[in-house]
Amino acid sequence: METMKLLVTGAGGMLGQSLSACLESRGHDVVSVPKERLDVTNYSQCLEVIEEEAPDLIIHCGAFTKVDQAESEPALAYHINGYGTENLAVACNIFETPMLYFSSDYVFDGEQNQPYNPWDATRPLSVYGKSKLAGEKAIQRHLSRFYIVRTSWLYGPNGKNFVDTILSMADDRKTLRVVSDQIGTPTCTLSLSETVSDLIMTGRWGIYHGTDDGVTSWYDFAKEILRDRDNEIIPIATKDMPRPATRPKYSVLDKTTLINTIGRELPPWQESLNTYMQLHTGRKETAKK
Numbered sequence: 550m551e552t553m554k555l556l557v558t559g560a561g562g563m564l565g566q567s568l569s570a571c572l573e574s575r576g577h578d579v580v581s582v583p584k585e586r587l588d589v590t591n592y593s594q595c596l597e598v599i600e601e602e603a604p605d606l607i608i609h610c611g612a613f614t615k616v617d618q619a620e621s622e623p624a625l626a627y628h629i630n631g632y633g634t635e636n637l638a639v640a641c642n643i644f645e646t647p648m649l650y651f652s653s654d655y656v657f658d659g660e661q662n663q664p665y666n667p668w669d670a671t672r673p674l675s676v677y678g679k680s681k682l683a684g685e686k687a688i689q690r691h692l693s694r695f696y697i698v699r700t701s702w703l704y705g706p707n708g709k710n711f712v713d714t715i716l717s718m719a720d721d722r723k724t725l726r727v728v729s730d731q732i733g734t735p736t737c738t739l740s741l742s743e744t745v746s747d748l749i750m751t752g753r754w755g756i757y758h759g760t761d762d763g764v765t766s767w768y769d770f771a772k773e774i775l776r777d778r779d780n781e782i783i784p785i786a787t788k789d790m791p792r793p794a795t796r797p798k799y800s801v802l803d804k805t806t807l808i809n810t811i812g813r814e815l816p817p818w819q820e821s822l823n824t825y826m827q828l829h830t831g832r833k834e835t836a837k838k
């Protein structure tokens with residue numbers, strides 16, 4: 550099988566760690582660069598690192614991902630997700646290096662009420678969503694060889710995430726209140742890493758939607774996480790738990806283009822959750838399919 554030299558940015562993050570490990574397990578030469586070595590807001594550093602490493606493909610996992618904080622620090626979110634991604638794209642253009650960029654379901658407004666295709670109109674509701682869209686546009690302006698992978702509701706080892714938060718809250722209190730009127734798809738970084746590892750072997754550039762399979766709410770997701778425990782989970786409306794950033798109420802992504810491209814189905818979110826719970830939470834509980 551063909552292998553490549555791959556440079557992963559934001560390699561200290563949740564997805565960056567899982568993806569680097571997955572790519573290495575497939576025999577690729579993976580250069581995992583944390584923010585300390587490559588800060589994408591530093592254009593000269595982008596040029597230096599690409600020149601020095603000469604990768605076949607850059608996989609850009611680095612991002613400002615604090616969705617609520619972005620509302621009070623918009624300049625920082627755009628600086629990293631917009632201008633930072635543009636710096637990397639310009640540098641990639643100079644060295645004729647293709648790039649894979651992760652984007653988000655939050656580029657959509659959630660009003661469509663049916664799964665979004667990659668070509669559907671974007672209308673982000675939050676600063677984070679707008680800044681991720683700015684990164685998408687920068688890539689399309691500067692590169693002809695790129696993958697944009699929009700994903701959603703990520704959790705996985707080595708990162709602050711919803712699954713771990715729910716498990717820890719369930720240890721501390723009997724009753725949990727969880728939002729039931731936001732619909733989407735939880736996605737494990739472990740399965741997304743396998744999906745992306747397949748995609749990069751195709752050379753079929755473009756915009757893809759890559760999540761696990763299925764549809765749920767945060768409330769039903771929490772119920773599945775705690776299915777073997779006796780906590781009480783109360784569904785609440787988004788309006789009863791106001792947060793700085795507005796989230797789309799329905800952000801399910803249609804994965805048909807990706808499935809056709811990699812030639813296989815994506816795992817149901819319950820299956821990925823089960824694997825994560827068994828391997829990474831150190832718990833006995835299992836989420837059944």
Ligand SMILES: NC(=O)c1ccc[n+]([C@@H]2O[C@H](COP(=O)([O-])OP(=O)(O)OC[C@H]3O[C@@H](n4cnc5c(N)ncnc54)[C@H](OP(=O)(O)O)[C@@H]3O)[C@@H](O)[C@H]2O)c1
Pocket residue numbers: 558559560561562563564565583584587588589590609610611612613614629633651652653654681700701702703704708
């Ligand atoms: N998490 C989700 O639910 C979700 C959903 C949809 C899409 N995504 C996208 O998926 C990708 C990976 O997300 P994640 O959950 O793995 O996020 P994460 O755990 O927050 O990792 C992001 C990494 O990027 C680094 N970073 C921050 N500023 C940087 C800069 N200027 N230059 C280079 N690296 C920088 C961070 O370092 P520090 O921590 O030191 O700042 C961190 O290591 C991101 O593009 C994100 O937008 C995530």
